[in-house]
Each structure stands twice: as structure tokens, then as C-alpha cells.
Amino acid sequence: xxxxxxxVNLGRTFTAGIWDQNPVFRLLLGMCPTLAxxxxxxxxxxxxLCVTFVLLCSNIVVSLMRNLLKPHLRILMFTxxxxxxxxxxxxxVRAYAPDMSKALGPYVPLIIVNCIIIGRAEACxxxxxxxxxxxxxxxxxxxxxxxLCILASVRELLGAGTVFEYPVLMAAxxxxxxxxxxxxxxxxxxxxxLGLLLGLINVITKRKK
Amino acid sequence: xxxxxxxxxxxxxxxxxxxCCGLLLALTNAALKPRIQxxxxxxxxxxxxxxxxxxxxxxxxxxxxxxxxxxTDVYEATDxxxxxxxxxxxxxxxxxxxKIKLVIAVDKDCGKLLGFEVLxxxxxxxxxxxxxxxxxxxxxxxxxxxxLELAKGGDAEKIDEQIVALTGATVSSEAVVRIFNSHIGELxxxxxxxxxxx
Numbered sequence: 396x397x398x399x400x401x402x403v404n405l406g407r408t409f410t411a412g413i414w415d416q417n418p419v420f421r422l423l424l425g426m427c428p429t430l431a432x433x434x435x436x437x438x439x440x441x442x443x444l445c446v447t448f449v450l451l452c453s454n455i456v457v458s459l460m461r462n463l464l465k466p467h468l469r470i471l472m473f474t475x476x477x478x479x480x481x482x483x484x485x486x487x488v489r490a491y492a493p494d495m496s497k498a499l500g501p502y503v504p505l506i507i508v509n510c511i512i513i514g515r516a517e518a519c520x521x522x523x524x525x526x527x528x529x530x531x532x533x534x535x536x537x538x539x540x541x542x543l544c545i546l547a548s549v550r551e552l553l554g555a556g557t558v559f560e561y562p563v564l565m566a567a568x569x570x571x572x573x574x575x576x577x578x579x580x581x582x583x584x585x586x587x588x589l590g591l592l593l594g595l596i597n598v599i600t601k602r603k604k
Numbered sequence: 605x606x607x608x609x610x611x612x613x614x615x616x617x618x619x620x621x622x623x624c625c626g627l628l629l630a631l632t633n634a635a636l637k638p639r640i641q642x643x644x645x646x647x648x649x650x651x652x653x654x655x656x657x658x659x660x661x662x663x664x665x666x667x668x669x670x671x672x673x674x675x676t677d678v679y680e681a682t683d684x685x686x687x688x689x690x691x692x693x694x695x696x697x698x699x700x701x702x703k704i705k706l707v708i709a710v711d712k713d714c715g716k717l718l719g720f721e722v723l724x725x726x727x728x729x730x731x732x733x734x735x736x737x738x739x740x741x742x743x744x745x746x747x748x749x750x751x752l753e754l755a756k757g758g759d760a761e762k763i764d765e766q767i768v769a770l771t772g773a774t775v776s777s778e779a780v781v782r783i784f785n786s787h788i789g790e791l792x793x794x795x796x797x798x799x800x801x802x
Contacts, residue, residue, distance in 0.1 A: 434729065463617050472621060479625040483632050490639040493647065500726065554729075577730025 403523065405530045412534025419542035420596045424510045429543060430585040432502050436559045439547035441495040443540025445484045445503055450512050450539075451532040452480045457520035458528035464521060473516040474507070481506045511535060549588050554579030648707060651721035652692045655709035656681045659689045669693070669794055672786040680800070681709075688712040691800075693791060694723060697783035700775040702726035704735070706783055710749050714792050714801045719745040720780070732776030740777075743767050749788050754781045 418424045425446075432442045456476045464472060485503045489496045496503065506512065515535055520528040548558050553576045556564035565571020578584050652662055659681035666678040674696045681689040692709040704725045709718035719741055727733045734740060739760055744752075746763045753766050754777055760768040769777035795801045 460617065460621075465614060465617070468614070468618055471618060475618070475621055475625055479628060482629055486632055486636045486640065490636040490643065493640075493643040497724070575730070580729040 403527045405526060408527055408530040409534040409537075412531065412536070412538040413541065414538070416535075417538040417542055417596075418511045418535055419539060419546075420593060422511075422514075423593075424514060425539060427505065428502050428509065429546065430582060430589065432499055433543055433547040433550055433585055433588075434554060434580045435498075435551045435557075436544055436547040438495060438498045439543040440540065441488065441492065442499060442502065442506075443536070443543050445481075445488065446506055446509065446511070446539055447533075447536035448484050449477060449480045449506055450515060450536045451529065453477045453512055453516055454520040454528040454532035455525065457516045458523060458525050461521045461523075469517075469521065470513075473513050473521075477512050477516070478507050511539060546585070546588055546592060549592075550579045550584050554584060648694070648723065651707040651723060652679060652681065652709065654721060655692065655707065655719050656689050658683045660684045662692070665691070665800060666794055666798060669791075671695070671790045671794070672697075672783075678791065678794070690718050691791070691795065693787070695720075695783045695787040697779055697786065699725060699727050699779040700732045700773070701728065704776075704779050704783065706780065708784065708787065710788065710791070712801070714749055714788075714795055717744050717747045717749050717784070717788075720784075725776075727773070727776045731770070731773040734770050734773060735776050735780055737770075740768075740770055744784070749792070752781050752784050754778055 412418070414421075416422055419426075419429050428442050428446075432438045453473070453476050457473060460472070481504060484506070485496075488499070488503055515531060519531045523531070552558050552563060555575055556562060556566055556571075556573045564573035567574050576584075579588070649662060653659060661682045662679045663682070664677045665680040668675045669678050671678075671693065672695070674694075676694040676696075678691055678693045680691055683689050690709050690711045691714065692707060695706045695708045697704055702725070704727070705723040706720040707723050708720045710716065711718055721741075722736050725733070725735065727735060743760055743763070744767070747767075748765055750765060754769050754774075755766045756769055756774075758766060758768050767777070767781050792801070
């Protein structure tokens with residue numbers, strides 16, 4: 396594994412994860428949780444926080460042992476590290492937020508196979524020093540959480556008329572005009588919303604150029 | 605012994621890391637397990653209490669009873685005068701997308717149902733997920749603890765063995781009725797064997 400890269404701008408490393416290399420909108424990684432847990436903002440935020448914890452810890456550990464890694468054993472080491480932190484995150488969610496644990500179902504344990512985390516371990520943490528890896532982990536997780544929350548706000552608003560369980564649109568039965576759009580809470584709604592958001596982000600990126 | 609040296613050189617990091625990770629997991633598990641178990645039992649108790657509001661105490665009368673090929677504890681609920689209120693257990697069956705787990709309560713003679721609460725389900729949002737709605741669950745409260753039938757229409761307010769299905773969620777409605785039909789008979793038999801009911 397190569398030594399430290401000479402000059403890396405920490406600020407830019409952080410912001411790259413949020414916009415230029417946003418894992419969901421630009422790299423299209425971690426699509427499984429993106430589609431599966433964004434029917435409401437609360438579970439999406441919980442998922443974002445779990446990924447933040449795992450990504451940060453795995454980047455730290457991988458970065459610290461980057462000079463000891465044997466090339467043919469590195470994926471094994473990454474997986475071991477990630478799986479440990481995911482299991483810890485899963486136990487914490489089950490202990491302190493049992494409702495969220497139920498809402499997320501198997502998707503917390505499935506963070507183990509989330510490409511963002513192993514991708515960052517391979518692409519950044521195993522080649523860079525601790526500070527760069529921490530900034531990269533933070534940027535990527537903030538970008539991921541932010542993308543999940545945007546997607547979830549749209550879907551929750553149209554699917555249930557609420558945002559963060561706070562009623563925004565009054566349902567037709569309670570004197571309002573809004574008819575909950577059940578499809579938005581289902582996988583179809585996830586694909587449609589993600590597609591439209593990706594299109595929107597592409598338009599914005601093109602304009603900026 | 606070049607091979608042993610080679611082996612150690614290649615794998616010492618992995619072995620050490622595996623040991624550390626295992627230790628970390630064991631410690632976390634030891635710290636959080638009581639809380640996780642309390643959450644699970646707390647939820648079951650909350651649901652049993654909703655089904656039998658007058659119940660003050662729950663006691664396991666048949667531990668790990670095998671009902672319809674599922675293992676569940678059967679609880680007896682008693683009120684503040686130690687009078688039996690009813691029995692409750694967890695019934696499991698296949699739904700549309702995943703397993704459905706219900707907390708089911710019957711009265712003290714196992715003659716009438718006291719209703720159910722959904723402990724776990726992964727049914728389609730907006731359709732199958734409506735098995736948690738009050739009007740649907742209300743049909744079971746007071747219904748005879750015998751064979752239930754699913755009807756495609758009819759009066760949901762009339763309490764009898766006919767259960768009106770949810771529109772657009774026949775499979776989920778059937779699943780709930782099937783869980784009742786497969787569990788109640790066996791529960792009755794086991795309660796009789798233990799002499800808990802006549």
C-alpha cells in the first residue's frame with residue numbers, strides 16, 4: 396500500500412463527499428439502503444447515522460493499519476473491521492431505538508455490504524493518513540445522510556402527507572384535500588423519486604459548468 | 605520451519621484483529637443485551653396489556669409451547685384480585701411479503717377471542733399494512749374462539765366468525781385468519797391438557 400499522498404486539501408476532501416462525489420447522487424453507491432429505507436425521514440436519518448458511525452470507525456481503523464496491510468489480505472481485513480462496527484451499530488439501535496430497529500429491519504446489518512464503506516476503505520483510507528481519512532469519512536457520510544433525507548422527505552410528504560412525522564398536508568378525511576399516495580411509500584416510489592432527483596442534480600451540475 | 609514463520613508473518617494482523625473485534629463485540633453484547641431483551645419483553649407486555657386492559661399480572665403457564673409448528677410462551681393474565689382474565693401467546697404465519705407475528709389473546713375459558721396486536725409484519729404499505737387498523741382488528745374482539753372464515757364483503761361491525769377482508773389485501777387478511785385458525789385449536793388442546801381450562 397502506498398504511503399501518504401503529499402498535499403491533500405482537508406476541506407475539499409470533506410465537501411467532495413457532499414456534492415462532487417456524493418455517494419448517492421454522483422457515485423450511485425449504496426443503492427440498496429437508498430431505495431429501501433427512505434419511505435420516511437426518521438428511518439432514513441437513523442440509517443444515515445449508522446452509516447456515519449461505521450464509515451468513520453472503519454476509515455480510522457483502516458487508515459491506522461494501512462502500512463501493515465498485506466495486499467492479498469486487505470479485503471478480508473476491511474470486511475472484518477466493517478462487520479464489527481456494523482454489528483455494534485445494530486446492537487445500539489436495537490437497545491436504544493427499538494422502533495427504528497423494527498422499521499429498518501435487516502437493513503442495518505446489511506450495511507456490511509454497503510459499497511460506500513468498503514469503497515472508501517479501498518480508495519481513501521488505505522492510502523491516506525488519519526486526518527484525510529476522517530475528513531473523507533465525514534464528508535461521505537454527511538453526503539449520504541443528506542441524500543437519504545432529501546429522498547425520504549419527498550416520499551414521506553407525498554406518501555403520507557407528513558415530514559419527520561409532522562403533518563404538513565391535511566388528509567382528505569380530516570378536512571384537507573390531500574389523498575395519501577401509497578405508491579410513494581412503496582419501492583416504485585423510491586425508484587421514481589430517485590430517478591427524478593438524479594435528473595435534477597444532473598441539470599444543476601451541467602448548468603454550473 | 606520456514607512455513608510456520610511465513611504463516612505468522614502473513615496472518616498475525618488478521619489473527620490479532622479478529623481477536624480484538626471478537627472481544628469488542630462480546631463486550632458490547634454483554635453491555636447491551638439486557639436492554640435489548642427488556643425492550644422485546646416490554647413490547648410484548650405492552651401489547652398484551654392493550655388486549656387485556658384489566659390484567660395486572662402475566663405469568664408463563666406453558667413455557668415454549670409448540671403451537672402450529674411455532675414455539676411460544678403461553679401467558680396467563682390475572683387481574684388485581686388474582687382472577688384469571690385470559691391467555692395470550694405469539695402466533696406466527698406467512699404473510700404476503702414476510703412472516704407475520706401476532707400477539708393473540710383469548711378469554712379465560714378460551715371461548716372467545718380478545719383480539720390481536722401485530723408484533724411484526726412487513727406487509728405492503730397502504731394495503732397489507734392495514735391489518736393494524738382498528739376496524740379490521742375489531743372484528744376479532746369477542747368473536748368465537750373456533751374456526752374463522754374470511755368474507756369478501758359484509759358487515760364488519762357484526763361480531764361473528766366471519767371476518768371481512770381488507771380491500772386490496774386479501775392475502776394479508778387471509779394470513780391473519782389462517783394464523784388464528786391454525787393456533788387457537790391447538791392452544792385449546794394444550795390448555796385442556798394442563799387443566800387450565802375445562
